[in-house]
Amino acid sequence: QVHLVESGGGLVQAGGSLRLSCVASESIFNFDHMAWYRQTPGMQRVLVASITSGGSTYYSDSVKGRFTISRDIDKNTVYLQMISLNIEDSAVYYCYAEDVYRGVYGRGTQVLVSS
Numbered sequence: 001q002v003h004l005v006e007s008g009g010g011l012v013q014a015g016g017s018l019r020l021s022c023v024a025s026e027s028i029f030n031f032d033h034m035a036w037y038r039q040t041p042g043m044q045r046v047l048v049a050s051i052t053s054g055g056s057t058y059y060s061d062s063v064k065g066r067f068t069i070s071r072d073i074d075k076n077t078v079y080l081q082m083i084s085l086n087i088e089d090s091a092v093y094y095c096y097a098e099d100v101y102r103g104v105y106g107r108g109t110q111v112l113v114s115s
Helices: none
Strands: 004-007 010-013 018-024 033-039 046-052 057-059 067-072 077-082 091-098 103-105 109-114
Touching: 004 091, 018 033, 018 091, 018 109, 033 067, 033 077, 046 067, 046 077, 057 067
Parallel strands: 010 109
Antiparallel strands: 004 018, 018 077, 033 046, 033 091, 046 057, 067 077, 091 103, 091 109
8 A cells, every 4th residue: 555645734824835745655657647636624625736657747727827836756656837826726736646546635734824
């Protein structure tokens, strides 16, 4: 069972930046794609950004142009660089990894954007 550990969340003022990290317990090349989701209380978890094993990326409309997903294969790590943060970006951010056999979430990291 792969383990995903997120870090980098915290409290930031509106307009600020954060970089989230997700370290996997095995090579991220094993997965068809990896992604970041976010969830606010009472709401469903929603996809924010994803990256395929081939390096193709996807962004939701709400973060396009502000968030960047990237990876360091040697470090088994996926990143989410977030700039121009606003209050609506406050959420728990979850890393996700998927291949044909499994889909796994990490435990999440909290991002709180203050005005």
